[in-house]
Amino acid sequence: xxxxLGPVRLKRTSPGTIAVGIVxxxxxxxLLVSPSAPDFSAARKATAALHPLSPPTSPFxxxxxxxxxxxxxxxxxxxxxxxxxxxxxxxxRENVLVLTPMARFYQEYWDNLLKLSYPHELITLGFILxxxxxxxxxxxxxxxxxxxxxxxxxxxxxxxxxxxxxxxxDPPIPSQDESERHKMxxxxxxxxxxxxxxxxxxxxxxxxDTSWVLWLDADIIETPPTLIQDLASHSKPLTVPNCFQxxxxxxxxxxxxxxYDFNNWQDSPTxxxxxxxxxxxxxxxxxYADMATYRALMAYMYEAGADIHTEVPLDGVGGTAxxxxxxxHRDGAMFPAFPFxxxxxxxxxxxxxxxxxxxxxxxxxxxxxxxxx
Amino acid sequence: xxxxxxSSGSKAVPRHHASGYSNGYPxxxxxxxxxxxxxxxxxxxxxRRRKGLFLRLxxxxxxxxxxxxFVWPGDSGSFSWLGSGSEDFQLETVRYYDLSNVQGTxxxxxxxxxxxxxxxxxxxxxxxxxxxGHLLNLTYPHHLIDLAFLVSxxxxxxxxxxxxxxxxxxxxxxxxxxxxxxxxxxxxxxxKVNQDVESRHGFAxxxxxxxxxxxxxxxxxSAALRPYHSWVYWRDVDVETAPTxxxxxxxxxxxxxxxxxxxxxxxxxxxGEQPYDLNSWAExxxxxxxxxxxxxxxxxxxxxxxxxxxRPHLAYLRDPYGDPDMxxxxxxxxxxxxxxxxxxxxxxxxxxxxxxEKHAETEAFGKMSRRMGFSVVxxxxxxxxxxxxxxxxxxKHMEQMEQERLAREKEEKEKAMKEQKMKESFGDxxxxxxxxxxxxxxxxxQENKKAEEQPxxxxxxxxxxxxxxxxxxxxxxxxxx
Numbered sequence: 001x002x003x004x005l006g007p008v009r010l011k012r013t014s015p016g017t018i019a020v021g022i023v024x025x026x027x028x029x030x031l032l033v034s035p036s037a038p039d040f041s042a043a044r045k046a047t048a049a050l051h052p053l054s055p056p057t058s059p060f061x062x063x064x065x066x067x068x069x070x071x072x073x074x075x076x077x078x079x080x081x082x083x084x085x086x087x088x089x090x091x092x093r094e095n096v097l098v099l100t101p102m103a104r105f106y107q108e109y110w111d112n113l114l115k116l117s118y119p120h121e122l123i124t125l126g127f128i129l130x131x132x133x134x135x136x137x138x139x140x141x142x143x144x145x146x147x148x149x150x151x152x153x154x155x156x157x158x159x160x161x162x163x164x165x166x167x168x169x170d171p172p173i174p175s176q177d178e179s180e181r182h183k184m185x186x187x188x189x190x191x192x193x194x195x196x197x198x199x200x201x202x203x204x205x206x207x208x209d210t211s212w213v214l215w216l217d218a219d220i221i222e223t224p225p226t227l228i229q230d231l232a233s234h235s236k237p238l239t240v241p242n243c244f245q246x247x248x249x250x251x252x253x254x255x256x257x258x259x260y261d262f263n264n265w266q267d268s269p270t271x272x273x274x275x276x277x278x279x280x281x282x283x284x285x286x287x288y289a290d291m292a293t294y295r296a297l298m299a300y301m302y303e304a305g306a307d308i309h310t311e312v313p314l315d316g317v318g319g320t321a322x323x324x325x326x327x328x329h330r331d332g333a334m335f336p337a338f339p340f341x342x343x344x345x346x347x348x349x350x351x352x353x354x355x356x357x358x359x360x361x362x363x364x365x366x367x368x369x370x371x372x373x
Numbered sequence: 374x375x376x377x378x379x380s381s382g383s384k385a386v387p388r389h390h391a392s393g394y395s396n397g398y399p400x401x402x403x404x405x406x407x408x409x410x411x412x413x414x415x416x417x418x419x420x421r422r423r424k425g426l427f428l429r430l431x432x433x434x435x436x437x438x439x440x441x442x443f444v445w446p447g448d449s450g451s452f453s454w455l456g457s458g459s460e461d462f463q464l465e466t467v468r469y470y471d472l473s474n475v476q477g478t479x480x481x482x483x484x485x486x487x488x489x490x491x492x493x494x495x496x497x498x499x500x501x502x503x504x505x506g507h508l509l510n511l512t513y514p515h516h517l518i519d520l521a522f523l524v525s526x527x528x529x530x531x532x533x534x535x536x537x538x539x540x541x542x543x544x545x546x547x548x549x550x551x552x553x554x555x556x557x558x559x560x561x562x563x564x565k566v567n568q569d570v571e572s573r574h575g576f577a578x579x580x581x582x583x584x585x586x587x588x589x590x591x592x593x594x595s596a597a598l599r600p601y602h603s604w605v606y607w608r609d610v611d612v613e614t615a616p617t618x619x620x621x622x623x624x625x626x627x628x629x630x631x632x633x634x635x636x637x638x639x640x641x642x643x644x645g646e647q648p649y650d651l652n653s654w655a656e657x658x659x660x661x662x663x664x665x666x667x668x669x670x671x672x673x674x675x676x677x678x679x680x681x682x683x684r685p686h687l688a689y690l691r692d693p694y695g696d697p698d699m700x701x702x703x704x705x706x707x708x709x710x711x712x713x714x715x716x717x718x719x720x721x722x723x724x725x726x727x728x729x730e731k732h733a734e735t736e737a738f739g740k741m742s743r744r745m746g747f748s749v750v751x752x753x754x755x756x757x758x759x760x761x762x763x764x765x766x767x768x769k770h771m772e773q774m775e776q777e778r779l780a781r782e783k784e785e786k787e788k789a790m791k792e793q794k795m796k797e798s799f800g801d802x803x804x805x806x807x808x809x810x811x812x813x814x815x816x817x818x819q820e821n822k823k824a825e826e827q828p829x830x831x832x833x834x835x836x837x838x839x840x841x842x843x844x845x846x847x848x849x850x851x852x853x854x
Contacts, residue, residue: 026433026440029437045462053519055596056468061462061464074555076555077558077559079558081560081561150467162468165471166470168476200716203598203718204598204599208596330592330595332723336721338744
């Protein structure tokens with residue numbers, strides 16, 4: 001194997017080395033150029049903020065200043081009198097903020113979200129994830145999917161802007177398993193934490209341009225693509241579709257569906273009486289046998305074949321899917337993390353909205369579907 | 374010099390090898406293989422070898438271009454980074470924030486914590502110069518301060534003045550003056566309540582006024598709060614005097630919600646100073662009992678005889694020489710100057726625009742903060758001064774005082790005039806008197822001359838006094854006529 005020295009030493013570069021070099025050059029150039037990959041139309045660029053310090057509901061210009069030193073942010077005026085909230089949101093180019101507290105990433109949720117027919121350039125997505133092992137995994141998966149759409153998707157698929165938040169408190173219950181999650185004893189702490197997460201997400205992302213806020217849980221995997229337009233067409237302060245779940249019915253040996261979200265209800269005298277006897281910090285819960293409230297549940301108001309636009313007034317709402325006029329939240333209606341009239345989280349939200357003069361409306365025949373574990 | 378040196382060097386190379394290897398091959402000892410000898414390469418082979426390399430590089434470049442065109446079809450701008458392309462910019466659509474990085478600590482200015490200053494405004498044009506004076510003097514690093522203003526139902530020039538002043542600050546040549554994000558938010562709520570002092574503070578108007586104020590505050594906050602804020606500071610525009618270090622002073626306490634004491638200066642006739650903000654208080658048994666008797670929508674307001682709550686007010690506990698760092702736990706807070714951690718607002722605490730535990734706006738904000746387990750603290754001996762705006766009663770009183778003053782002045786003027794005239798009259802009288810005296814003296818002298826003839830001296834003074842005394846009386850009569 002010993003090779004003679006001399007001319008052999010000045011061996012010609014092998015084609016392999018050159019190939020590796022070329023590949024490297026391409027990769028480096030690609031990395032250099034790739035940030036410019038999201039090529040947005042002029043119309044989209046026109047709505048972008050000039051500075052990173054700006055409402056997160058709009059994209060911002062990456063620093064283009066020569067020398068890299070950007071100037072101070074400009075003085076920006078927002079006229080909230082001009083933010084319309086109408087039953088024709090597409091026609092009036094109204095911005096929608098889709099908010100999702102996420103503990104696990106479901107591909108079906110994301111695929112369903114991408115199918116929404118509302119113009120994506122008017123949709124801002126907001127996510128909040130806990131800083132747990134599960135949350136980290138979900139964040140990574142979410143970021144992967146986001147990069148796919150925002151960097152390499154078609155322009156009409158790309159959303160206006162996306163905000164990912166990480167929670168600043170630990171979830172009170174370590175596991176997100178369904179059985180553990182729905183234990184009555186755990187409910188208050190769990191829902192208080194959920195309320196905090198929802199409020200954190202809402203109040204840091206609402207910004208000055210939003211007309212509608214759509215609350216969509218991370219485990220909602222199937223909705224009509226026209227969800228936003230359909231719910232907004234009612235032009236109600238709070239609009240809730242009926243949340244169902246598909247499952248395999250062992251008796252029928254076929255796929256079937258069942259009502260899922262029991263937080264959409266009309267109040268009952270029994271429930272009010274129960275509440276009046278409770279201590280200040282106790283909460284009323286729905287869907288537990290040992291606390292019969294006899295409230296009228298929207299989950300059971302579904303009629304097959306009936307008009308999907310049937311409306312019923314509600315006193316408590318769930319958060320699985322919920323369209324809210326931004327002005328309701330702006331007035332201060334939030335998700336109480338403490339017992340508010342013995343109600344908490346989304347149910348407390350409906351009550352607080354009512355105290356501010358906003359009534360919740362349910363659509364018992366308009367169905368969305370929850371993930372089945 | 375360098376090129377010449379190198380050219381002479383290159384000349385030296387062939388000369389050095391000219392003897393043996395002029396054509397690149399050894400002439401003698403043809404069959405001797407000498408691997409230990411340095412064998413210079415000729416000029417041609419490396420070039421030939423590089424020709425291949427250049428060819429490959431060219432192919433690579435072309436393939437890269439093709440690849441680029443494939444990845445970014447129809448995109449003329451994607452290669453503009455190669456040129457200057459300063460007009461072109463890219464969009465960032467995804468933002469990631471970890472909220473555990475914006476908890477708010479005692480030394481926010483060292484940890485680069487961003488603070489949002491919220492200022493609700495209505496018809497506040499007159500206060501603008503004073504307010505901007507305070508703003509520019511804040512010692513907290515300006516680039517960490519974001520400003521948000523809500524201008525609602527304003528009939529004066531507030532908006533234009535605000536925008537002009539703020540633009541001037543951001544355009545300043547001194548970068549330490551520049552603030553962070555500045556938002557001016559316009560929203561009209563169709564407010565019917567007048568903003569003048571009397572209707573603002575009348576008892577009947579309080580509940581609805583407070584609810585409208587609360588609504589405005591919530592709109593401002595929800596539009597301006599960002600995931601990168603650690604602190605939120607609420608400040609009224611009509612604060613007259615406040616320390617420039619107020620942000621740091623309040624932050625140092627590291628409380629969730631903290632307020633200073635708010636007083637106002639008064640004219641001397643009203644006592645010189647007065648507690649102003651009575652909305653910072655600790656809860657009392659009496660007030661809780663009172664709250665239970667009221668209906669759901671009632672709002673307890675402080676400082677009115679209708680609701681005697683017997684609460685300890687932060688304002689009344691002030692000792693001008695007390696320790697400014699002393700803290701007091703409170704339940705209701707006033708809105709003149711509130712520093713709160715942003716997480717308080719993130720978790721959902723806001724200014725209830727409905728009756729929350731029988732309170733509204735900032736007082737209910739305090740109550741809700743407590744309900745959520747946040748610390749709410751007031752500093753009784755750390756005082757800022759609110760602008761003194763006279764109330765209608767004060768104005769009446771002042772008008773009365775003014776009238777009294779005018780009357781007094783008039784009286785004094787008249788008195789002075791009288792005195793003047795009197796003086797003048799006296800002056801005339803003396804003149805007259807002198808004249809009379811002279812005449813009398815003349816007469817007397819004549820009489821003396823006669824008396825010398827008829828000896829009767831000693832009668833001189835008597836007749837001289839007579840006219841002098843009578844003269845002023847006559848003059849006075851003339852003056853009044």
